[in-house]
Amino acid sequence: MNEPVTVIGLGPMGRAMTGALLDAGHPVTVWNRTASRADGVVARGAVLAASPAEAVRASEVVVLSLTDYQAMYDVLGPVEDLSGTVLVNLSSDSPETTRAAAAWAARRGARFLTGGVMVPAPVVGTPDAYVHYSGPWDVFAAHEETLRVIGVPHHMGTDPGLAQLHYQAGLDVFLTTLSAFLHGTALLGRAGVTAAEFAPWAARVLRLVVDLLPGAAEQVDADHHPGDLSTARMMGASAAHVLAASEEAGIDLGLPRAVKAHYDRAIAAGRGGDDWTSLVHGVRDPG
Numbered sequence: 001m002n003e004p005v006t007v008i009g010l011g012p013m014g015r016a017m018t019g020a021l022l023d024a025g026h027p028v029t030v031w032n033r034t035a036s037r038a039d040g041v042v043a044r045g046a047v048l049a050a051s052p053a054e055a056v057r058a059s060e061v062v063v064l065s066l067t068d069y070q071a072m073y074d075v076l077g078p079v080e081d082l083s084g085t086v087l088v089n090l091s092s093d094s095p096e097t098t099r100a101a102a103a104w105a106a107r108r109g110a111r112f113l114t115g116g117v118m119v120p121a122p123v124v125g126t127p128d129a130y131v132h133y134s135g136p137w138d139v140f141a142a143h144e145e146t147l148r149v150i151g152v153p154h155h156m157g158t159d160p161g162l163a164q165l166h167y168q169a170g171l172d173v174f175l176t177t178l179s180a181f182l183h184g185t186a187l188l189g190r191a192g193v194t195a196a197e198f199a200p201w202a203a204r205v206l207r208l209v210v211d212l213l214p215g216a217a218e219q220v221d222a223d224h225h226p227g228d229l230s231t232a233r234m235m236g237a238s239a240a241h242v243l244a245a246s247e248e249a250g251i252d253l254g255l256p257r258a259v260k261a262h263y264d265r266a267i268a269a270g271r272g273g274d275d276w277t278s279l280v281h282g283v284r285d286p287g
Contacts, residue, residue, distance in 0.1 A: 001027075002024065002025045002026040002027070002146070003026060003059075003060070003061060003143070003146045004026065004027040004028070004029070004058065004059040004060070004061070005021050005026050005027070005028050005029075005059050005061045005062075005063060005146060006028070006029045006030070006031070006049070006055045006056065006058050006059040006061065006062040006063065007021070007028060007029075007030050007031075007046075007062075007063045007065065008030070008031050008032070008052065008055055008062060008063070008064050008065070008066070008075060008076075009032060009064055009065035009066040009071070009091070010030060010032035010034075010037040010038055010041070010065075011037075011065060012121040013065045013090070013117060013121045013124065014030075014032070014063075014065035015037070015040065015041055015121070016121040016122070016124035016125065017063060017065060017090075017117075017124055017125075017150050018030055018041045018046055019041060019044065019124075019125065020124055020125025020149050020150055021146075021149055021150070022041065022044050022045050022046060023125065024125075024149040026146065026149065027047075027059075028041070028045070028046045028047070029046065029047045029048075029049050029054075029055050029058035029059055030042070030046045030047070030048055030049065030055070031048070031049045031051070031052055031054075031055035031075075033075075035048065052075050052076055052078070052079055053078070053079045053080070056076070056079055056082065056085055060084065060085065060086055061086045061088060061143055061146060062085055062086065062087050062088065063088045063090060063150075064087065064088065064089040064090060064091055065090050065091060066089075066091040067091065068091055068092065068093045068097075069089065069091060069093040069097045069098065069100075069101045071091065072087075072089060072091065072101060073104070081108075081109070082105065082108040082109050082110040083108070083109030083110070084109065084110075085109070085110040085111070086110070086111045086112075086113065086139055086142075086143060087105050087110045087111070087112050087113070088113045088115060088133075088143075088147070089101065089112070089113070089114050089115065090114075090115045090116065090117055090131070090150075092116070092164075092167065092168075093164065094164065094168075095161030095162075095164045095165050095168070096161065098114045098160050098161050098163075098164040099159070099160050099161045101114070101160070102114065102135065102160035111135075111136060111139045112135055112136075112139075112160065113133050113134070113135040113136075113139055113140060113143075114133065114134055114135055114160050114161070114163045114164055115131050115132060115133040115134075115147075115163050115167075116131065116132045116163050116164060116166060116167025116168075116170070117129070117131050117150065117151060118130050118131060118132060118151070118167065118170055119151060123151075124150055124151060125149065125150065125151070126151075127152075129150065129151030129152065130151045130152040130153075130154060131147065131150055131151040131152070131153050131154065132154050132156050132162075132163040132166040132167060133147070133153055133154065133155050133156065133163050134155065134156045134157050134158065134159055134160055134161070134162040134163035134164075135158065135160050135163075136158060137155065137158060140153070140155045176255075177206070179255055180255065181199075181202050183246070183251070183252070183255050183256070184198060184202060185198055186249070186251045186252070187245060187246060187249055187251060190249040190250070190251070216277050219275060219277040220277050220280050225271070225274040225275035225276075225277050225278040226274075226275055227273045227274045227275045227278075228275070229275070230275060230276045231272065231273055231274065231275060231276070232263055232266040232267055232271050232272050232273075232274055232275070232276055232278055232279060233263075233267055233272035233273065235263060235276045236260065236263030236264065236266070236267055236272070239256065239259050239260040239262075239263050240260055242256045242259070242260075243256040243257060243260050262279045262282060262283065263276075263279065265279075265282035265286070265287075266278055266279045266281070266282055269281070269282065
């Protein structure tokens with residue numbers, strides 16, 4: 001028999017995880033503050049618990065998909081006994097909040113894994129899904145195959161905050177990229193170009209960025225920024241042109257101003273002739 005799992009929190013992500021677990025043959029118990037959100041997964045075979053305590057008792061592995069870590073305290077705080085429970089918190093929050101939650105769980109007798117689902121809900125349970133985890137290796141290894149149902153599991157280290165850091169760093173790239181696409185769309189929109197027309201050209205730029213990343217990462221890690229092609233001064237001039245075009249178009253200037261500020265800081269620090277990767281110094285220490 002496949003390992004029983006409890007899922008607490010039935011937003012789109014929680015429902016997607018529950019569905020994937022049910023499809024894989026796992027007995028699943030669920031609980032949500034608004035019980036009606038469980039109707040769909042109950043119809044597929046999940047069992048709705050009457051309370052968080054009942055949900056915790058139903059399975060050793062309890063997956064949390066909540067708004068933030070405070071919600072975990074709100075839901076599980078009244079549960080008197082968490083001993084023997086493996087809490088897998090896939091909610092988003094800050095790394096320090098996550099580390100404090102791991103200590104809280106330990107004081108209550110639970111083992112704790114933190115995680116970040118790195119794909120949207122519709123992708124959960126597919127071969128393209130992947131999840132970052134951190135926490136005790138033995139706990140992760142003992143339940144790795146169950147967790148694999150949600151998405152390919154990657155253990156990032158024993159520090160409970162590491163998975164959260166990876167999650168937030170990924171979101172940093174993801175959210176900024178989406179905002180950049182919308183900004184570019186607004187810029188072209190002033191000339192009557194549609195988002196649909198711009199999208200394939202934006203995708204080509206993104207593929208270029210993907211190709212650049214391995215070499216850029218090597219330069220950042222080696223702190224070697226030769227400046228033989230894309231210097232901070234040259235790229236900074238491009239950033240200034242994007243800002244000027246945005247001003248002329250009368251669209252929001254927050255994003256291009258922020259990007260230009262990175263180049264301005266590098267040039268002011270004497271790194272204008274270095275490669276654009278040298279901007280990492282100013283990002284790390286904005287001074």
